[in-house]
Amino acid sequence: MDSGTHLVMGVALGGLALVDPVVAENNLTFVAVMAGTVIGSQVPDVDTVLKLRNNAIYIRHHRGITHSIPAVLLWPIAITAVLSIIFQDANVLHLWLWTFLAVFLHVFVDIFNAYGTQALRPFSKKWVALGVINTFDPIIFGLHCIGILLWAFWFDPVITFTVMYTIIFVYYIIRFILQAAVKKAVHDAIPDEDYVIVAPTMRFFNWRVAAKSKTHYYVGRAYGKKINIYDKFEIHPLPKTPIVNKAIEDSNLAAFISFSPLYRWEISELECGLTEVRLIDLRYRSNDRYPFVAVAHVDDDLNVVNSYTGWIYSEDKLQRKLQIGSSN
Secondary structure: OOHHHHHHHHHHHHHHHHHOHHHHOOHHHHHHHHHHHHHHOOHHHHHHHHHHOOHHHHHHHOOOHHHOHHHHHHHHHHHHHHHHHHOOOOOHHHHHHHHHHHHHHHHHHHOOOOOOEOOOOOOOOOOEOOOOOOOOOHHHHHHHHHHHHHHHOOOOHHHHHHHHHHHHHHHHHHHHHHHHHHHHHHHHHOOOOOEEEEEEOOOOOEEEEEEEOOOEEEEEEEEOOEEEEEEEEEOOOOOOOHHHHHHHHOHHHHHHHHHOOOEEEEEEEOOOOOEEEEEEEOOOOEOOEOOEEEEEEEOOOOOEEEEEEEEOOOHHHHHHHHHOOOOO
């Protein structure tokens, strides 16, 4: 989920903590728990700072080790240790319990996005992504905001947030049902489909669709059970040439390949004598473009002159990134 949603989740969880008599009866413990749930709901995303280095490192590691099983265990201990120094008379055990729940829920809800997490590390580096909830879901965010607002107007926070999370639980079930229906509709529309990604959008009934058969890639949108296929690409294996091999060894292209399960490629000779190897993620079609790409320019001596991976919505911007040799 996005940072804003994680923030309101932390506040709501702090309100729900008043169901705990130890928290409800000790004002200092409540303040410490509220700080713990808010911080705990944010801390796994500390790896966002990797963007300051470059996109390749960010793509490879965001929602990786910071969302792993050891991290889920260690973050609450670290947060509780710091807060127990600040709030010395707070109940440490209950502070840890609610902080742990905040960290756990952060990682847990991220699993339901299309991006996913490496939540099973160190046992597996596989990305777990159920793809039923958009990174920013206006319904989930809105329900949290309504709950917090009701609390501010003296509604009982325990009842308010219990009802809210019950509604959200039902909402998740509905999303799974809708996703299953869309997947079936895709299979009906593309009978030889053997792999499909159905990703949510901010609109309740709208889903992104990217599918693969033995011979073609398909890209489209679904509205309910109605499937619209916009693009169809014949599948060609990436050529195994020295230039291509060198390009995919580059950190930007390697990060892209590790992240993207469905992509096509383009290879072109540039006027400056360089060869451009471009990988295009098929999951994110927007306004007739595919903005998530990885590009490398390789010279005749098999040197990668420049490369880039990330979101690009205009060709001019991409070329400017490459001309300055950016790897961000």
